[in-house]
Amino acid sequence: MKMVMTGNYASAYGAKVCRAEVISAYPITPQTSVVEKIASLVSSGEMKAQFVNVESEHSAMAALISASMTGARTYTATSSHGLLLMHELLIWAAGARTPIVMSNICRANGPPWSVWADHHDAMAQRDTGWMQVFCEGNQEVLDSIIMSYKLAERPDIRLPSMINEDAFILSHTVEPVDVPDMELVDEFLPSYNPRFKLDVDEPYGFGSLVMPDMYMEFRYKINEAMEAARQGWRDVEKDFEKTFGRNHGGLVEFYNCEDADAVLLIMGSVASTAKDVVDKLCSEGKKVGMARLRVYRPFPVEEIRKLAGMTNIIGICDHSYTFGHWGPMAQEVRGALYGIADQPVMKNYIIGLGGKDMTPEILEKIFLKTLALKDGADQEIEWIGVKGLGGW
Amino acid sequence: MPKKTIPEEEYMNTGHVGCLGCGACHAMRYTLKALGPKTIVSIPACCWAVMPGPFPAKCLEVPLINTAFEVTGASISGIKAALDAKGITDVTVVGFAGDGGTADIGIQALSGMVERGTDVIYIMYDNEAYMNTGIQRSSSTPVGAWTTTTPVGTTKDWKKQPKKNMMDIMVAHKIPYAATCSIGFPEDLIKKLRKAKEIRGPKFIQIYAPCPTGWRMQPDKTIEVCRLAIATGAVPLYEVENGVYNISRKPAELKPVKDYLKIQGRFRHLPEEELESIQKNVTREWKILLKKEEFTKGLVDL
Ligand SMILES: Cc1ncc(C[n+]2csc(CCOP(=O)(O)OP(=O)(O)O)c2C)c(N)n1
Numbered sequence: 001m002k003m004v005m006t007g008n009y010a011s012a013y014g015a016k017v018c019r020a021e022v023i024s025a026y027p028i029t030p031q032t033s034v035v036e037k038i039a040s041l042v043s044s045g046e047m048k049a050q051f052v053n054v055e056s057e058h059s060a061m062a063a064l065i066s067a068s069m070t071g072a073r074t075y076t077a078t079s080s081h082g083l084l085l086m087h088e089l090l091i092w093a094a095g096a097r098t099p100i101v102m103s104n105i106c107r108a109n110g111p112p113w114s115v116w117a118d119h120h121d122a123m124a125q126r127d128t129g130w131m132q133v134f135c136e137g138n139q140e141v142l143d144s145i146i147m148s149y150k151l152a153e154r155p156d157i158r159l160p161s162m163i164n165e166d167a168f169i170l171s172h173t174v175e176p177v178d179v180p181d182m183e184l185v186d187e188f189l190p191s192y193n194p195r196f197k198l199d200v201d202e203p204y205g206f207g208s209l210v211m212p213d214m215y216m217e218f219r220y221k222i223n224e225a226m227e228a229a230r231q232g233w234r235d236v237e238k239d240f241e242k243t244f245g246r247n248h249g250g251l252v253e254f255y256n257c258e259d260a261d262a263v264l265l266i267m268g269s270v271a272s273t274a275k276d277v278v279d280k281l282c283s284e285g286k287k288v289g290m291a292r293l294r295v296y297r298p299f300p301v302e303e304i305r306k307l308a309g310m311t312n313i314i315g316i317c318d319h320s321y322t323f324g325h326w327g328p329m330a331q332e333v334r335g336a337l338y339g340i341a342d343q344p345v346m347k348n349y350i351i352g353l354g355g356k357d358m359t360p361e362i363l364e365k366i367f368l369k370t371l372a373l374k375d376g377a378d379q380e381i382e383w384i385g386v387k388g389l390g391g392w
Numbered sequence: 393m394p395k396k397t398i399p400e401e402e403y404m405n406t407g408h409v410g411c412l413g414c415g416a417c418h419a420m421r422y423t424l425k426a427l428g429p430k431t432i433v434s435i436p437a438c439c440w441a442v443m444p445g446p447f448p449a450k451c452l453e454v455p456l457i458n459t460a461f462e463v464t465g466a467s468i469s470g471i472k473a474a475l476d477a478k479g480i481t482d483v484t485v486v487g488f489a490g491d492g493g494t495a496d497i498g499i500q501a502l503s504g505m506v507e508r509g510t511d512v513i514y515i516m517y518d519n520e521a522y523m524n525t526g527i528q529r530s531s532s533t534p535v536g537a538w539t540t541t542t543p544v545g546t547t548k549d550w551k552k553q554p555k556k557n558m559m560d561i562m563v564a565h566k567i568p569y570a571a572t573c574s575i576g577f578p579e580d581l582i583k584k585l586r587k588a589k590e591i592r593g594p595k596f597i598q599i600y601a602p603c604p605t606g607w608r609m610q611p612d613k614t615i616e617v618c619r620l621a622i623a624t625g626a627v628p629l630y631e632v633e634n635g636v637y638n639i640s641r642k643p644a645e646l647k648p649v650k651d652y653l654k655i656q657g658r659f660r661h662l663p664e665e666e667l668e669s670i671q672k673n674v675t676r677e678w679k680i681l682l683k684k685e686e687f688t689k690g691l692v693d694l
């Protein structure tokens with residue numbers, strides 16, 4: 001059914017149509033309306049789920065890990081400081097191979113306090129063993145939840161999945177969203193039935209101490225699953241399209257990239273604005289494109305190499321940063337392209353931290369700057385829009 | 393043949409890797425005897441995280457999940473919610489945590505779990521310090537004790553603060569059932585756990601579990617120290633059901649607490665005046681407990 005809704009409601013409906021059985025969450029701006037909506041869906045009887053009203057995000061994730069180990073399909077949503085508080089348990093969730101699905105409403109970290117969008121919260125969880133998707137629109141927010149369960153619960157994957165949506169730009173902005181029929185979702189996503197779980201009839205133990213001769217083997221298995229998830233995402237999206245008649249562009253969505261002189265690589269909702277700017281510049285005869293990195297973990301190495309074959313210059317727009325060394329996406333893209341023939345010129349832009357507005361005008365400036373880098377980057381990294389810096 | 397007072401069934405096999413004379417080991421064994429095979433146990437970081445044996449060994453015959461140090465209350469909430477979602481109603485969910493994992497780092501998750509009214513049993517096995525990491529003080533370490541972070545030394549830096557009273561904290565949550573037990577009194581322990589199993593809502597059980605390694609005493613003193621803890625009033629056994637106190641054992645006359653302290657190396661350094669002060673406090677706390685029992689008796693029908 002087509003409805004008009006915010007990204008947060010799309011998240012809540014995603015959990016509903018997937019029949020999440022145990023939900024545990026703690027409120028934080030701008031995630032609150034996800035929790036409120038789920039609470040109301042549960043209390044109205046529209047959604048059959050156990051809703052555990054915990055006293056922190058840390059406990060929310062801990063409760064879900066144990067619920068998932070007991071064989072339940074689980075869901076939570078959080079943001080920023082809530083996500084940071086979960087960090088230890090995020091690693092635990094991946095280590096325990098629990099296919100938890102979580103929406104993270106990407107928000108800047110304090111101090112100074114900020115409730116507006118950037119990706120620093122999600123990026124700080126890069127090495128936890130979670131799959132990570134970054135969404136451009138609200139339909140994708142909902143659909144990515146369905147796809148996530150499908151892939152996360154695959155016996156050879158069994159990894160948790162984090163769906164990232166930008167604070168306010170998606171979380172509080174309404175768009176038309178098709179909420180698929182539950183029967184259709186049931187067809188696509190059978191109920192969760194893990195072979196091993198906490199079960200008094202088959203009393204296994206989980207997570208006990210391993211000696212150094214075995215630990216690395218467990219870690220290798222997680223990595224193996226994450227590597228397999230790369231093809232897994234491609235396959236799941238194809239299946240999804242067969243059932244639901246739409247896709248969201250694979251691991252990396254290419255917009256006008258073929259034979260572009262310059263491409264901006266972007267994550268999240270800014271991609272929408274960038275597409276408009278690409279259209280405008282193309283109509284003026286400039287050959288620019290935009291690539292949207294949609295699945296960040298597993299990292300789409302092949303797609304990034306494909307992009308390098310399409311264009312001469314890549315401007316890598318990080319909505320985050322690692323103090324002391326480029327933005328995280330820039331590091332990874334440069335790593336993925338290391339040693340290839342005809343490496344494109346690359347420049348890293350740090351954009352939109354703490355909700356700094358990314359207008360079409362600013363994006364156009366970045367495109368034009370990038371187009372001008374034919375003979376090499378003027379600098380490795382540039383922070384965009386910082387007062388007093390570079391004429392902003 | 394003498395009458396057997398402890399269930400014969402074993403759900404803890406040989407092969408645990410605890411120390412000789414470990415009280416926590418008995419705590420688990422009796423717990424499982426009391427609750428039976430339809431029990432799921434969640435264990436955070438603590439000695440018991442190691443004691444079932446390293447992968448792939450496991451000395452427990454019930455399903456077991458290891459969880460992070462501070463989240464036992466949340467973990468068992470999650471298990472219970474999943475069982476509820478699946479319509480499974482005949483399984484007892486147990487958190488089995490040390491005193492550090494309960495009274496310190498895990499108190500938030502425990503408080504949340506109790507406040508939500510979660511139908512589980514939370515067990516704090518109390519060896520009165522962080523033993524797994526090598527005998528550091530916890531808030532459950534009694535006043536006067538040596539630990540590696542209250543090392544006495546020339547500055548007389550033994551633990552100066554009183555033991556945190558988890559029972560009071562639980563009672564303040566209006567918990568349906570809270571009880572203290574001791575591995576030296578297994579019949580009482582089993583009786584209380586079986587009672588807890590029948591009560592709906594959150595249950596808190598504090599099991600006194602001596603640690604010869606950390607208490608600096610011979611392993612053959614474990615049971616003796618349990619007996620002295622009761623005889624001197626240092627560690628009283630009681631239960632609180634819906635706010636009503638009931639003392640499980642009332643010695644006709646309390647022995648001097650010195651008898652209890654002197655068999656443990658961790659109190660060896662205490663000067664006479666400190667022993668007197670501890671005695672005063674033990675007597676006082678015992679009197680308060682008697683008063684609580686007397687005062688709350690009348691509340692049964694309220
Ligand atoms: C977050 C975190 N901090 C610290 C530790 C290290 N640690 C593991 S067990 C433990 C002490 C456990 O003490 P207690 O709960 O009293 O149980 P015991 O070992 O005495 O049985 C500590 C500090 C940890 N595992 N996790």
Ligand code: SF4
Pocket residue numbers: 409410411412413414415416417439519523524602603604605606
């Ligand atoms: S250190 Fe103490 S509690 Fe831990 S296993 Fe040894 S005796 Fe038991």
